[in-house]
Amino acid sequence: DTEVTQTPKHLVMGMTNKKSLKCEQHMGHRAMYWYKQKAKKPPELMFVYSYEKLSINESVPSRFSPECPNSSLLNLHLHALQPEDSALYLCASSQAGTTSYNEQFFGPGTRLTVL
């Protein structure tokens, strides 16, 4: 299995809603990532988990809360989002550690619209 899967594909939520994005991989990768991508822009890194521990938080607002329940799963909990948070949210995974290079494999993304 060489895939990163993300659910849901599309999500529409109000500013008072609480929702979660899910990501799963079964490639044995121990690094997992959340990116945000706005239209015609490159992916912007939000969070990195390495061996199930949060290793990088790119100063993301607290209304985004990541969680890594185990080595195959990565969640992004959303609460009190703003319309400007509407974007494509991409999950990626890679081998971790200093002995491996960082070829990240991306999921198809969740298209989020905040009303």
Next chain:
Amino acid sequence: DQQVKQNSPSLSVQEGRISILNCDYTNSMFDYFLWYKKYPAEGPTFLISISSIKDKNEDGRFTVFLNKSAKHLSLHIVPSQPGDSAVYFCAASPNRDDKIIFGKGTRLHILP
């Protein structure tokens, strides 16, 4: 401050000819470079990579060239095919860090 620059937002190439996508970087700590291809409504797909100890890496129709002294890399696609029409992102990673930094992308159009 952009550390990875793709100065051409778009490029049109005739089918069957060579497509050359360029990328410049500013951070001398980058030691690993990647190219990703992205179709609309899909996540980026890894294409090819090169480490700083090499100056060329080839995989089928795709070749990446690295010029460290000029801090420049390029992706060559030959022959170009209609399915190559997509946005191509150059990315770089410092010292096997978990973080990779993307350029803004170049939209490649393959013309019939």
